[in-house]
Amino acid sequence: xxxxxxxxxxxxxxxxxxxxxxxxxxxxxxxxxxxxxxxxxxxxxxxxxxxxxxxxxxxxxxxxxxxxxxxxxxxxxxxxxxxxxxxxxxxxxxxxxxxxxxxxxxxxxxxxxxxxxxxxxxxxxxxxxxxxxxxxxxxxxxxxxxxxxxxxxxxxxxxxxxxxxxxxxxxxxxxxxxxxxxxxxxxxxxxxxxxxxxxxxxxxxxxxxxxxxxxxxxxxxxxxxxxxxxxxxxxxxxxxxxxxxxxxxxxxxxxxxxxxxxxxxxxxxxxxxxxxxxxxxxxxxxxxxxxxxxxxxxxxxxxxxxxxxxxxxxxxxxxxxxxxx
Amino acid sequence: xxxxxxxxxxxxxxxxxxxxxxxxxxxxxxxxxxxxxxxxxxxxxxxxxxxxxxxxxxxxxxxxxxxxxxxxxxxxxxxxxxxxxxxxxxxxxxxxxxxxxxxxxxxxxxxxxxxxxxxxxxxxxxxxxxxxxxxxxxxxxxxxxxxxxxxxxxxxxxxxxxxxxxxxxxxxxxxxxxxxxxxxxxxxxxxxxxxxxxxxxxxxxxxxxxxxxxxxxxxxxxxxxxxxxxxxxxxxxxxxxxxxxxxxxxxxxxxxxxxxxxxxxxxxxxxxxxxxxxxxxxxxxxxxxxxxxxxxxxxxxxxxxxxxxxxxxxxxxxxxxxxxxxxxxxxxxxxxxxxxxxxxxxxxxxxxxxxxx
Ligand SMILES: Nc1ncnc2c1ncn2[C@@H]1O[C@H](COP(=O)(O)OP(=O)(O)OP(=O)(O)O)[C@@H](O)[C@H]1O
Ligand SMILES: [Mg+2]
Numbered sequence: 001x002x003x004x005x006x007x008x009x010x011x012x013x014x015x016x017x018x019x020x021x022x023x024x025x026x027x028x029x030x031x032x033x034x035x036x037x038x039x040x041x042x043x044x045x046x047x048x049x050x051x052x053x054x055x056x057x058x059x060x061x062x063x064x065x066x067x068x069x070x071x072x073x074x075x076x077x078x079x080x081x082x083x084x085x086x087x088x089x090x091x092x093x094x095x096x097x098x099x100x101x102x103x104x105x106x107x108x109x110x111x112x113x114x115x116x117x118x119x120x121x122x123x124x125x126x127x128x129x130x131x132x133x134x135x136x137x138x139x140x141x142x143x144x145x146x147x148x149x150x151x152x153x154x155x156x157x158x159x160x161x162x163x164x165x166x167x168x169x170x171x172x173x174x175x176x177x178x179x180x181x182x183x184x185x186x187x188x189x190x191x192x193x194x195x196x197x198x199x200x201x202x203x204x205x206x207x208x209x210x211x212x213x214x215x216x217x218x219x220x221x222x223x224x225x226x227x228x229x230x231x232x233x234x235x236x237x238x239x240x241x242x243x244x245x246x247x248x249x250x251x252x253x254x255x256x257x258x259x260x261x262x263x264x265x266x267x268x269x270x271x272x273x274x275x276x277x278x279x280x281x282x283x284x285x286x287x288x289x290x291x292x293x294x295x296x297x298x299x300x301x302x303x304x305x306x307x308x309x310x311x312x313x314x315x316x317x318x319x320x321x322x323x324x325x
Numbered sequence: 326x327x328x329x330x331x332x333x334x335x336x337x338x339x340x341x342x343x344x345x346x347x348x349x350x351x352x353x354x355x356x357x358x359x360x361x362x363x364x365x366x367x368x369x370x371x372x373x374x375x376x377x378x379x380x381x382x383x384x385x386x387x388x389x390x391x392x393x394x395x396x397x398x399x400x401x402x403x404x405x406x407x408x409x410x411x412x413x414x415x416x417x418x419x420x421x422x423x424x425x426x427x428x429x430x431x432x433x434x435x436x437x438x439x440x441x442x443x444x445x446x447x448x449x450x451x452x453x454x455x456x457x458x459x460x461x462x463x464x465x466x467x468x469x470x471x472x473x474x475x476x477x478x479x480x481x482x483x484x485x486x487x488x489x490x491x492x493x494x495x496x497x498x499x500x501x502x503x504x505x506x507x508x509x510x511x512x513x514x515x516x517x518x519x520x521x522x523x524x525x526x527x528x529x530x531x532x533x534x535x536x537x538x539x540x541x542x543x544x545x546x547x548x549x550x551x552x553x554x555x556x557x558x559x560x561x562x563x564x565x566x567x568x569x570x571x572x573x574x575x576x577x578x579x580x581x582x583x584x585x586x587x588x589x590x591x592x593x594x595x596x597x598x599x600x601x602x603x604x605x606x607x608x609x610x611x612x613x614x615x616x617x618x619x620x621x622x623x624x625x626x627x628x629x630x631x632x633x634x635x636x637x638x639x640x641x642x643x644x645x646x647x648x649x650x651x652x653x654x655x656x657x658x659x660x661x662x663x664x665x666x667x668x669x670x671x672x673x674x675x676x677x678x679x680x681x682x
Pocket of ligand 1 (some may be wrong): 036037038039040041042043058059060074081118120121122123124164169170171181183
């Protein structure tokens with residue numbers, strides 16, 4: 001056919017565009033099975049990929065507020081980055097398999113439903129620890145610690161700060177490998193879209209976040225330190241009940257920081273806390289290997305600049321003294 | 326992750342061709358759409374990266390949709406709009422539409438409908454779904470500069486060669502090469518072409534090892550001469566009189582040039598699949614190179630988005646924009662440029678010289 005017919009279809013483009021868009025609710029490629037988790041910003045479903053022989057996947061549904069100029073730049077950047085990271089196939093990062101959106105049924109509400117399709121991983125670290133019949137074997141703790149820090153180091157080497165590391169966001173595969181999930185979408189998670197019913201846990205938050213000062217990659221090292229401690233004890237290390245209680249918990253463990261280290265421009269004054277002395281970590285964690293103790297202690301340092309980096313952690317004697325098996 | 330490379334035969338059985346559009350017409354639509362993205366982008370001071378990303382989206386989009394369903398100019402606008410956001414050089418949708426309107430005839434702009442902005446917004450979601458949210462696109466430009474840094478030889482000549490290759494890369498956006506080969510391979514091929522045309526023979530390079538027979542062996546494995554020539558031909562064909570002038574109602578009488586076989590793909594690519602869905606993409610074997618070269622190569626200071634060969638010494642400059650090379654250009658070895666009357670100039674207005682930064 002000549003292109004005269006091609007140009008004739010130009011007369012009704014609006015119609016054609018809208019008609020065809022209906023076909024592109026490719027979220028329909030997936031059959032939802034059940035809800036696996038509800039977080040503050042979305043629901044995660046277990047689903048079947050109908051185009052790939054029924055492979056089981058985890059689908060995260062995220063609502064994105066549309067702007068006057070369509071899908072926000074920040075969301076596009078974050079998705080592009082997730083895709084880019086995915087190309088590295090890092091063993092400790094949950095694999096992003098597909099991204100799709102739920103068509104334009106919600107068009108008038110000025111929001112778009114995004115589906116992020118991830119590899120399905122057996123369980124999260126929270127349920128893994130709850131289900132453990134007794135203390136984890138030392139070699140398990142060590143390899144899980146190494147996995148977590150490798151994932152964190154990978155993100156940091158790509159200038160990504162996770163900001164919300166916690167057992168719920170760490171997935172444990174059937175072979176015991178730990179993978180980081182739920183990162184890279186900080187800007188997409190619009191505050192207005194937050195489900196207020198979901199309580200955001202504070203237990204893994206570092207002091208700089210609780211105090212509201214600027215933060216960086218150090219947040220993840222702090223959070224990872226809390227998680228590493230929890231691998232040994234199977235209970236949260238710093239279960240604060242509120243923002244201020246969380247700070248009390250922290251200072252009761254590591255001691256109130258010296259005045260010189262208290263950040264400027266913070267509304268909370270240092271004197272609102274008693275002069276807690278630092279505890280001896282050996283008393284807090286009886287029976288754990290001194291190397292493990294030393295590593296955790298160096299991760300839970302008040303001043304983010306004095307904390308180990310994720311790479312430092314990986315080179316700590318806890319991991320290097322004996323080869324990991 | 327989606328896989329975006331196609332065999333030549335896949336490129337002949339596109340949604341458009343199933344919709345009754347001839348391959349010649351489709352290629353012309355692709356060329357016009359790409360050209361329009363380049364023109365609009367240049368006019369809006371967008372960088373070459375953003376423009377190239379937009380063009381790649383455009384080509385990928387029409388591997389899933391027919392030009393009959395989605396008119397090319399509005400799709401082109403949408404691709405540029407999305408690329409602007411992804412490359413962090415955002416432009417307001419209404420501004421892109423304004424520029425588009427200024428570049429298009431009234432009849433062509435009619436395809437934007439009554440509410441062009443709404444149309445582009447709707448299309449954005451279709452586009453995202455079609456390209457599977459695979460937003461980050463790599464282009465040959467960076468590889469070009471990286472490879473050039475390793476080559477030894479006369480600096481001025483090298484610079485000239487890179488400039489010419491840069492222009493070929495711009496021009497290659499109007500072909501379907503980005504649907505066939507990784508940017509690394511395109512960069513090698515077009516540098517090879519520029520080397521031939523500018524008579525810059527690369528005899529030595531940093532990181533050379535005995536088993537290398539050509540400089541590109543360092544970067545891409547198993548690139549055959551047939552492949553290089555095929556890629557070069559596809560770019561040179563843009564200047565050839567076989568190119569149907571836009572607006573022609575029927576495909577050219579003669580059959581298209583016999584298509585070189587594409588079955589010997591270099592090992593940088595996994596076998597192409599018809600549907601670009603979730604094939605394991607082995608990252609191309611791009612050997613990192615310690616480069617001790619002291620040459621500082623920046624994107625050439627010229628107007629590389631122009632559709633002309635860069636002028637080189639001793640040869641008359643090519644006529645501007647979208648025309649056949651003048652017949653007095655000596656054909657590069659084994660790369661005969663078809664002769665014949667040049668097609669009419671279509672884009673008479675050269676884009677403003679903005680590229681690269
Ligand atoms: N790939 C996956 N495989 C299996 N389960 C998953 C996967 N991703 C997430 N989950 C489960 O879903 C829960 C919520 O996921 P996710 O953390 O991504 O959502 P969220 O909205 O950010 O939640 P939160 O705010 O609590 O971090 C996780 O705690 C985990 O149990
Ligand atoms: Mg989470």
